[in-house]
Amino acid sequence: MSNYRRARVPGATYFFTVNLRNRSSDLLVREIDLLRATVRATRQRHPFHIDAWVVLPEHMHCLWTLPEGNANFALRWKVIKFAFTKRLAKTETLNATQRTRGERGVWQRRYWEHLIRDDLDYQRHFDYIHANPLKHGHVQRVxxxxxxxxxxxxxxGLYPPDWCGGNDEMMVGEP
Incomplete structure (x- = not known):
């Protein structure tokens, strides 16, 4: 087992990638209203600022800025994942470990988190989030x-409406 440690800086901005367990699912866009309601409720109880967010069928990327003195993004993700899953019909296939632990099997257990280091790092992640539907071929224009x-x-006024709009436009790579 790796000795992975998450960077926890109170009041910082973080980039996240959160995936469904079933990477061929469209659950997140099919249940977008439930996801939005879950995030709203979580923000009321555990505030954070949404700098950017994109929801794709089976994963999402976002930039959050946490309140001063607070670095507990893990609690927020736990609440979002649990509350969203709790309101879904039980249709997913579970493995033995998930059944033993009482898990649902909707989400990948872990998520990717990155502490934003500076303005350039922020802009790269901000652009990456917004260009992601184009990168995955879901649309021709962001x-x-x-x-x-x-x-x-x-x-x-942060982007023109035609930003990253097609084949001849600037394509944003991995942050």
């Missing part, structure tokens, strides 16, 4: 993906 904070960023 603007066409409905489950993204890209639309909010356009309203706030």
């Amino acid at each position: 603007l066409d993906w409905p489950y993204s904070s890209f639309h909010r960023a356009v309203r706030h």
